[in-house]
Amino acid sequence: MKNRKSWFRMWKILSFAFSMFLQVYWYRIRKKSDVEWNALWEKLGGQFRQTLFS
Structure with missing residues (x-):
């Protein structure tokens, strides 16, 4: 199961x-x-945080 x-x-x-x-x-x-780059990095940061802590 752990594997x-x-x-x-x-x-x-x-x-x-x-x-x-x-x-x-x-x-x-x-x-x-x-502006679009900043929006992309904000979106990716949120996804990264969600991936790490889920």
């Missing part, structure tokens, strides 16, 4: 990291404004 929980936890963290990478890469390609 399943650790795999699920690892999956959540890796999927978040991959999602974050794609979003940042997309914003760089699209050359978003500073």
Whole structure:
């Protein structure tokens, strides 16, 4: 049972990291404004906090 929980936890963290990478890469390609970048980092910060403490 513990092994399943650790795999699920690892999956959540890796999927978040991959999602974050794609979003940042997309914003760089699209050359978003500073306001949009700040909104992205706020959103990612909230997701990161939720991933860590859930």
